[in-house]
Structures are given as structure tokens and as C-alpha cells.
Amino acid sequence: MLIHTDITVEPLLRVAEILNKAMTRNLVDWNAMNIATVSSEGQPSSRMVLLKKIDDRGFVFYSNFNSQKGQEIELNNLVALNFWWRELKEQIRVEGFIEKLSSEESDEYFNSRPLQSRVAAIVSKQSETIESYEKLNEEIQNLTKKFEETEEHPVRPEHCGLYLISPSSIEIWKEGDFRTHLREKFTKKDKNKWESCFLSP
Numbered sequence: 001m002l003i004h005t006d007i008t009v010e011p012l013l014r015v016a017e018i019l020n021k022a023m024t025r026n027l028v029d030w031n032a033m034n035i036a037t038v039s040s041e042g043q044p045s046s047r048m049v050l051l052k053k054i055d056d057r058g059f060v061f062y063s064n065f066n067s068q069k070g071q072e073i074e075l076n077n078l079v080a081l082n083f084w085w086r087e088l089k090e091q092i093r094v095e096g097f098i099e100k101l102s103s104e105e106s107d108e109y110f111n112s113r114p115l116q117s118r119v120a121a122i123v124s125k126q127s128e129t130i131e132s133y134e135k136l137n138e139e140i141q142n143l144t145k146k147f148e149e150t151e152e153h154p155v156r157p158e159h160c161g162l163y164l165i166s167p168s169s170i171e172i173w174k175e176g177d178f179r180t181h182l183r184e185k186f187t188k189k190d191k192n193k194w195e196s197c198f199l200s201p
């Protein structure tokens with residue numbers, strides 16, 4: 001997980017500071033976030049993913065482009081993210097649009113993964129129905145063995161890679177006593193201009 005230290009966009013800098021706090025306190029799955037997508041029928045669905053990088057562009061995670069989320073993103077690129085750390089008593093809500101990152105960036109990430117994770121990405125058809133987990137694990141083991149024996153490097157399948165969420169709004173929520181929570185909402189006005197306000201808890 002990469003938290004860039006040269007972030008200049010104020011709300012992203014604030015998010016990076018909180019992520020840093022969660023990381024240095026070694027909180028379990030501190031970079032886990034929930035991402036919500038919406039189907040073409042307007043049905044929202046959400047799931048947890050792991051944040052891989054934050055920089056001035058926004059939030060990056062890795063996934064399968066053919067999965068349910070991938071298909072929904074194809075039709076509607078508006079998404080929402082949510083982070084919460086019990087120990088920090090902080091929540092972050094993000095709204096924005098999502099797009100795939102370049103093949104170069106996805107390749108770089110894919111190639112940094114352990115062999116078995118790369119093989120699992122090749123074999124697994126995320127979100128499709130499956131007849132047997134045993135068969136899937138066997139396929140992963142066999143293919144891993146083949147790569148180990150031949151010392152060949154697996155190539156990233158085109159349907160796996162990095163997504164970038166560019167935020168249009170970010171809310172930083174801090175728990176207060178007796179529901180006196182602090183809510184600071186940042187809204188992007190144009191290219192690099194953000195405005196902030198405080199919301200009632």
C-alpha cells in the first residue's frame with residue numbers, strides 16, 4: 001500500500017494523514033474500504049476492497065474488470081467509497097467517478113504480486129458461478145507449479161487491473177461525545193478548487 005507523501009489536494013492530504021495514522025497503529029486491514037456501485041436498474045451493491053494507493057489523482061484499488069462491480073462500472077462510472085476505523089473513531093465518505101488506470105500501472109502492480117496471487121487472478125472468473133472450489137484450487141496449484149518449473153512469468157490478464165476513483169466530494173467524520181460528531185465535507189468545484197463546509201451530525 002502506497003501513501004504518497006507529495007499530495008497537494010487538501011482533502012486527499014487529510015485522508016492520507018488518517019490512513020497514515022491507521023497504518024502506524026497497525027490496525028487490522030486498515031486500508032480496507034467499501035465501494036458501492038449501481039446497476040443499470042438502479043440497484044446499488046457494495047463490497048470491501050483494499051486500497052492500494054492514494055495520490056493527488058485519488059484512490060486506487062485492484063480488481064477484476066469482468067466482475068459484477070466491473071460490469072456495473074462499465075455502465076455507470078459513479079461510485080461511492082467508505083472507510084471506518086473503530087479505534088480512530090473516524091469515517092471517510094467519498095463520492096466520485098471511476099476509471100481504469102493505464103496498462104503500464106496495472107502491469108507494474110500485477111508483477112509485484114506473489115506468484116500464487118497472479119495465478120489466482122488468471123484462473124478465477126470473479127463473480128461467476130462456480131461448480132467446485134476444489135477444482136479451482138487444483139487449477140491454481142497446477143498452473144503455479146508450471147510457472148515455477150518453467151520459470152516463466154505470468155502475464156497480467158487484460159481483465160485484471162487497477163481502478164482509480166477521482167473524488168468529487170470527501171467527507172471526514174470524527175466521532176464526538178453524545179453524538180456531537182464533527183463532519184467536514186469537501187466538494188470539488190472545478191479542476192483544482194475545493195470548498196469545505198461543516199455538516200450537522
Ligand SMILES: Cc1cc2nc3c(=O)[nH]c(=O)nc-3n(C[C@H](O)[C@H](O)[C@H](O)COP(=O)(O)O)c2cc1C
Binds near residue numbers: 045047063
Ligand atoms: C477485507 C476485504 C478485502 C478485499 N479486497 C478486494 C480487492 O482488493 N479487490 C477485489 O476485487 N476484491 C476484494 N475483496 C472481495 C470483494 O469484497 C468481493 O467479494 C469481490 O470483489 C467480488 O465483488 P463483485 O462480485 O461485487 O464484483 C475483498 C474482500 C474483503 C472482505
